[in-house]
Amino acid sequence: MVKGYFYLFLHHHLPFVKHPEYSYFHEEHWLFEAISETYIPLLKTFYSLAEEGVNFRVTFSLTPPLCEMLRDPLLQAKFEEYLDRTVELTEKEIKRTEKDPVFNRLARFYNERFKSIKEFYSSLNRDLLRAYSELESAGFLEIVTCGATHGLLPVLQGVEEAVKTQVKVAVKNYRKHFGKDPKGIWLPECGYYPGVEKFLKEFGIEFFLLDSHGLLYGNPFPKFGVYSPVYTPSGRVALGRDPESSKQVWSAKEGYPGDPWYRDFYRDIGFDLPLDYIAPYINPDGSRTYTGIKYYRITGNVDLGEKEPYVRERALERVKVHADHFHFCRDKQAEYLREVLGREPLIVAPFDAELFGHWWFEGPEFLYHLFKNFDKYGVIRPILLKEYLEKYPENPEVQPAVSSWGDRGYFDVWVNGDNDWVYYHLTGMAKVLNRLKSTVEKTPENTRLLNQMLRELLLSQSSDWPFLITTKTARAYAERRLREHINNFSALLKMVETGKVDYKKLEEIERKNSIFQELNFWEDWG
């Protein structure tokens, strides 16, 4: 007997980071780590479930910058180099640890793991998007889009064309990569304001997700709280996050990933081993970084030096315990909610995909066992939105509240004294494009310049940059990127206005900031 439905949503996003001017670039490793630690392990998990006949359901957002990077030949080649380097390191590690059975076993574990990731990657001809499409065609997965460059739409609303373009370019890019139109969108950072809906409607996007308070502070209060979809005034469907199930997985203190048997993220041989040994596998300037080879378990509240070696078998046992616990909690939660609400609840659980595998090393195995549990007990059924709407087409009508899933729930993370200087430029550049669209002649040269200006504006709109400035993680890089795009925009504007094109500079910018080759300024802006 089904007591409730479980809607797992994994948000896959990274900002566009591509540096053809360097053979090794630290921030490109965000992508390489995400592929090898999260995207491929998750895909392997879902393929295993499919092969075992487990009827799972999951919804993914694959953001346009991520899709563009996953299909970029230069980044694909660099990723393979990264894998080769890492496999080589694991081989050296097998040798280095040969007199120590505990660490030698772990070295072999990583060697096998990275080799199998490489094999998987090659078997797809480097094309992860193909794997996602396959799972979608098989009915297990629904892929939705996101803002073109993960621009936080409520803070861009001062120039409507900017918001419209984030949606329009995203839909166009989705079509390019998946050959059809997206039905849903992950509003970047869950950032919602009512004005966005007319653009969602215009481009055929039927649903989006909100953080819990986006629904609970809505008007009127939704009859089923966050436990059913709601219809918005423009006829879109909005889903609200269930805080309870998120917390168990996400919370630093109460969540599963802090279990002492799970692998420790921070203790990494990139920091532990002598510099001359590890040098080829860290930053060429000698600054230490993560290699992905981590031999210790969380152990408990102890210092890094006192951590104990990772025991894979024990960690996998804990995963099962946690998947059982999570399943039990959803069962009880749904049972209670069904009683109170009078119908089976929809439990919406969105996460950043990178939680699974990158931060929580055993996360993909957790999902594997969780879906096995759903399948085995049959009381909680994983579901896609369209399937739920077929069962329950009647849902409350609510105007959601302006909100985000950021710290404190609004936009403080992206708009504060450290990063607010950027909004002068984001507004200014958008206004410039409005002017140019109606005043500039459509010559091939101008089109080329304007296309690149639009790329620069889109790239500078990524919510990642103000976020990284606020959290002071990679702050220097984020500021540098913002200045670079703003500066490129202004240099290109000068070329449009004077008619003097610096082809060398233009080509350099085009090669580096090569996102959205399909872009056409005249159609895509505004």
Place this chain on the structure above:
Amino acid sequence: MRLKIKIEDLEKMTKRELYQIAREINLKGRGRMRKAELLEALKRELLLAEKSAVEEPITSNIVQLEPVEERKTEPEELPLPTYEEEFITLIPVNPELSLTVWNVKGDKGILRVYVEGAPALEVPVEIGWKRYYVKIRAPFRELTAELIVNGRVLRSNPVLAPSDEIFIEVPGEIREELLSSVPSPGFEGRFGYGGNNG
């Protein structure tokens, strides 16, 4: 010993203080580190200092970090442009805070903010500030801003303020159950998960 502090001290410090120490000891890659990473890196340094006199067992691989050259290619600051277009725009921050951003010619002006069309704030501003935070609590209500410079009036886009209030009373148990789940939002998106195993 390069560090004269204890691990307990480090744990109480802010990111800024940790960074200061990291700079003093010339810790590599500090500019790229999250707070948790900075803390862990400094703990490593402490351990190194403490363990440097003790013989290492084979399973503990912490070794003295060699000094390496600082990355020399500090990027030059790229200049930031100004724009021809005049504008004033309004950006929501939270239920009681909004940001206005403008680009207008002139020295001084008057900023007016309206809530649902009614004047709520009037404040003199210097045009050179380019932005001003407006503190008006107006959950789920519409704000607009006007900038008056030399007799000219620029109007902003309207903005619906974020809300932190429940709209209507719903009876009994449902309300209690549903509200028990009203969040203390803590998500921070892609880079926000600080890890819990440090």
